[in-house]
Amino acid sequence: MCIHRKLALLFTGLLSLLGCGSIAQASTLGISSAVVNPGGNAALGLTLTVSGTAPAGLEWKIVYSSAQISGISITPGAAAATAGKTLSCSSNSGMSNCILTGLNTNTIGSGVVAFLNVTVAPGTTTASIQISNTIGVDAGGNGLSVTSAGGGTISVPSLLPVTCSPAALSAGATSTCSVTLTQAAPAGGSAVTLASNNPLLTVPASVMVPVGATTATFSATAAASIASNQSVIVTATLGVSSQTASVNLLAPVLVSGVACSPATLGQSVTSICTLTMTQISPAGGSAVTLASNNPCSRYRHR
Numbered sequence: 001m002c003i004h005r006k007l008a009l010l011f012t013g014l015l016s017l018l019g020c021g022s023i024a025q026a027s028t029l030g031i032s033s034a035v036v037n038p039g040g041n042a043a044l045g046l047t048l049t050v051s052g053t054a055p056a057g058l059e060w061k062i063v064y065s066s067a068q069i070s071g072i073s074i075t076p077g078a079a080a081a082t083a084g085k086t087l088s089c090s091s092n093s094g095m096s097n098c099i100l101t102g103l104n105t106n107t108i109g110s111g112v113v114a115f116l117n118v119t120v121a122p123g124t125t126t127a128s129i130q131i132s133n134t135i136g137v138d139a140g141g142n143g144l145s146v147t148s149a150g151g152g153t154i155s156v157p158s159l160l161p162v163t164c165s166p167a168a169l170s171a172g173a174t175s176t177c178s179v180t181l182t183q184a185a186p187a188g189g190s191a192v193t194l195a196s197n198n199p200l201l202t203v204p205a206s207v208m209v210p211v212g213a214t215t216a217t218f219s220a221t222a223a224a225s226i227a228s229n230q231s232v233i234v235t236a237t238l239g240v241s242s243q244t245a246s247v248n249l250l251a252p253v254l255v256s257g258v259a260c261s262p263a264t265l266g267q268s269v270t271s272i273c274t275l276t277m278t279q280i281s282p283a284g285g286s287a288v289t290l291a292s293n294n295p296c297s298r299y300r301h302r
Contacts, residue, residue, distance in 0.1 A: 031046055036156060039122045040119075043116070046114040048113045055137060055138060057085070057100060059099050060133060060134045061097050062096040062098070065127065072096065074117070077114050083107065085102040087114060098114065106139075134148055157238065160181070163180075164178075168250055169249055174220065175220045176217055176219060180215045192209060201223070
């Protein structure tokens with residue numbers, strides 16, 4: 001009987017069954033997409049959408065770049081388990097050929113027939129998996145046309161430029177900095193490593209971007225004492241992606257000298273005094289307190 005021929009031939013390749021019966025309306029096989037952290041793992045669903053006659057067996061080929069994907073395993077999905085089918089795959093570098101069959105005539109309904117459990121290679125920012133050579137067989141041994149509904153894409157978030165506000169800090173002050181991903185963080189969130197190139201500005205070792213979010217904030221705090229103005233680089237790193245922000249540390253504005261001319265005064269005579277600061281005053285100026293140790297002298301700001 002044709003059904004017996006089908007059971008025997010499924011294990012050596014369903015292509016040979018195209019001569020047993022006519023080609024029916026096409027169902028489709030498609031691969032889902034996912035977002036993962038650098039070097040992370042993803043489970044992509046291989047989904048069957050039945051159109052017309054439901055298949056009792058399936059065959060397909062998965063193709064991918066071994067430079068982008070360092071490991072892959074293929075396991076049965078719920079639709080395969082419900083139909084009592086067994087999945088058998090043979091893999092070489094960059095490809096896997098799979099047959100889904102069973103010692104029964106149960107048909108496979110729409111749903112996930114297999115999971116592609118993928119490990120992304122370090123340094124990969126995007127990877128694709130394509131499906132081809134799709135074919136099916138019905139319960140009576142007739143070949144069924146199954147078409148590809150498209151491959152899957154694995155995306156790895158990268159970093160956009162880091163921002164810090166305010167970008168200039170005096171001693172003991174704090175700036176709020178933000179890291180932003182190019183896409184929402186995957187399950188478990190994305191841990192971004194942080195570093196400062198100057199011990200006078202401290203940042204946490206890392207910040208977590210929560211799952212589904214694209215942004216996280218952290219504090220950058222200036223030391224209690226800053227001897228001179230200097231610029232500090234804050235670096236954020238996620239995988240091979242790295243971004244920086246510059247924060248300026250401002251030393252305090254101090255009085256370095258006072259000079260009065262003339263230096264000797266008679267009764268009701270005025271002297272003009274000049275203050276010299278250690279550096280240019282910031283926006284808004286610097287308020288300097290004045291005092292005299294003799295009530296016979298008075299001063300006013302000019």
